[in-house]
Ligand code: G
């Protein structure tokens with residue numbers, strides 16, 4: 001596969017792969033509360049390729065381990081210069097299924113000196129459904145390193161109340177599709193409120209993702225979401241832009 005060949009080359013030469021950061025804001029006052037790291041790739045041969053396209057190929061080809069560690073290492077190194085701002089990194093199911101992952105993560109934290117409490121791992125339910133008991137042990141292992149965990153893309157699949165109870169995520173990220181639907185569907189709105197109630201009962205913070213309009217933001221704030229993320233507030237920006245912004249944090 002062309003994407004696989006080029007991605008391997010970019011990883012080997014450490015060229016063309018960058019990490020950008022999208023701010024999350026506190027719903028109450030819209031102060032920046034954390035950032036999500038997002039991978040970007042400009043291949044010298046293929047041009048800009050979206051992670052939506054190359055991450056699945058990396059997962060199938062086994063490149064995801066190296067790619068995932070690249071993002072973690074880069075995010076930890078860059079975020080070290082931003083006082084008190086937490087950084088969330090997406091970790092794919094295939095990456096978590098590698099038994100060496102927790103040790104690799106511990107190595108990156110030790111090498112960069114990044115405080116584990118400032119790192120959050122975003123995990124999708126795809127990882128949990130296959131073998132929930134293995135997943136539970138791995139998540140416990142990761143949490144013992146001092147990092148926090150967020151359940152990403154909630155509302156798109158099969159995650160149940162039982163799952164939320166078993167896995168003890170620190171944060172629940174409501175998928176953009178739920179937020180879009182809530183604007184003109186009372187049912188969708190009720191589902192957001194119910195999700196917030198479940199999260200509250202389990203002591204999880206709630207994030208509304210993909211907020212693009214003022215109307216959505218206000219609706220999500222009133223529904224009880226703690227944090228908002230989306231183009232209404234900011235697109236993903238460079239590490240340098242985040243570090244400049246960090247001077248103005250509360
Ligand atoms: O940032 P963007 O909308 O282009 O991302 C598209 C998809 O790729 C999203 O599902 C996002 O979670 C995923 N993605 C972006 N960066 C990373 C990454 O560093 N690791 C993994 N596993 N997925 C990522």
Ligand code: G
Nearest residue numbers: 038090152153209210211212229230231232
């Ligand atoms: O799967 P995950 O939630 O990690 O995906 C995050 C993706 O959502 C990123 O690729 C990011 O570019 C995208 N994103 C962030 N904010 C918005 C938004 O307001 N609208 C849309 N359509 N996408 C967004």
Ligand code: MN
Nearest residue numbers: 036090122152
């Ligand atoms: Mn995410």
Ligand code: NA
Nearest residue numbers: 152153175209
């Ligand atoms: Na998401």
